[in-house]
Amino acid sequence: MRIIQPDWDFAEKAERLRNSVPQTDHARQILDYDFRLRAMDGSVVALLLRDVIPAKLHRRAFRSWYSRVNSHVTNRPEVLGTVSMSKSTCRDGAPSGFKGVNDEILNSTPAGTALQETLGCSSKGIITPMTEKHPDMLEDNRELIELLDWQFKKHLPQFREKALTEIKKAPKQCRLLKTAFTSIYLLKSWSSRYHKDSNNLRGVLTALTPFGDFDGGELVLPRWAIAIALKPGDLLFFDPQQVHGNLLFKGKRISAAFYCARRVADAPGLN
Numbered sequence: 001m002r003i004i005q006p007d008w009d010f011a012e013k014a015e016r017l018r019n020s021v022p023q024t025d026h027a028r029q030i031l032d033y034d035f036r037l038r039a040m041d042g043s044v045v046a047l048l049l050r051d052v053i054p055a056k057l058h059r060r061a062f063r064s065w066y067s068r069v070n071s072h073v074t075n076r077p078e079v080l081g082t083v084s085m086s087k088s089t090c091r092d093g094a095p096s097g098f099k100g101v102n103d104e105i106l107n108s109t110p111a112g113t114a115l116q117e118t119l120g121c122s123s124k125g126i127i128t129p130m131t132e133k134h135p136d137m138l139e140d141n142r143e144l145i146e147l148l149d150w151q152f153k154k155h156l157p158q159f160r161e162k163a164l165t166e167i168k169k170a171p172k173q174c175r176l177l178k179t180a181f182t183s184i185y186l187l188k189s190w191s192s193r194y195h196k197d198s199n200n201l202r203g204v205l206t207a208l209t210p211f212g213d214f215d216g217g218e219l220v221l222p223r224w225a226i227a228i229a230l231k232p233g234d235l236l237f238f239d240p241q242q243v244h245g246n247l248l249f250k251g252k253r254i255s256a257a258f259y260c261a262r263r264v265a266d267a268p269g270l271n
């Protein structure tokens with residue numbers, strides 16, 4: 001495992017790039033080997049484990065999730081690279097009170113190809129309707145979820161402990177199996193524009209892995225000018241509060257982000 005600790009830091013440039021399309025020349029290096037990336041202050045911001053998910057498990061996840069992820073991305077304008085505005089127009093022509101991704105943008109730009117779903121706990125701390133309707137989407141992938149948690153414990157125990165402390169304060173149903181995750185966010189058919197994630201517990205890394213059959217889609221962290229070549233079977237832990245986005249890809253691709261939801265300890269619940 002290589003330790004990378006760049007002595008450059010383009011934090012301001014990364015902020016400016018939010019909402020825009022990631023470009024190859026924002027990265028000095030494409031990393032396709034196991035590494036641990038440390039910021040200048042020594043904190044771990046990313047860790048890549050190549051080829052740690054057996055094909056049987058990532059192919060099963062692809063089969064179980066791909067066809068079921070079909071909701072338009074109406075709540076993440078930064079990921080789509082669009083502006084946040086009134087979602088739609090009322091019959092009298094006035095803008096509706098709901099902010100997010102505008103219907104017309106979804107219908108008339110490539111942003112309409114982006115589809116999403118969350119399994120487990122939502123940002124409000126309740127089990128999502130998709131999870132209630134199709135519990136097999138989690139049950140069939142138990143081995144995968146447990147494997148990711150095991151890798152989390154093995155390589156980044158301090159982050160996992162932080163998530164667990166929060167999860168233990170939350171209602172039992174928020175916890176995915178007995179792991180340190182509450183939620184799995186699935187993004188299909190879209191290369192995210194530069195953004196930060198918003199629903200994760202701050203100070204804890206997210207586990208990201210892509211499924212499918214595709215070329216491209218590397219994850220760029222412009223702050224350190226690196227692109228991470230993620231393929232099915234690879235597992236990336238990274239700080240989603242650092243600006244990130246994907247290079248374009250060709251083919252069928254869905255990504256899964258396993259994380260601990262931000263306000264899970266405040267979730268309404270019975271226990």
Ligand SMILES: O=C(O)CCC(=O)C(=O)O
Pocket residue numbers: 079185187190192197208210219244245246254255257
């Ligand atoms: O698809 C990916 O590789 C990353 C997706 C992402 O960052 C997100 O959905 O927040």
Ligand SMILES: [Fe+2]
Pocket residue numbers: 192195196197240244
């Ligand atoms: Fe993200």
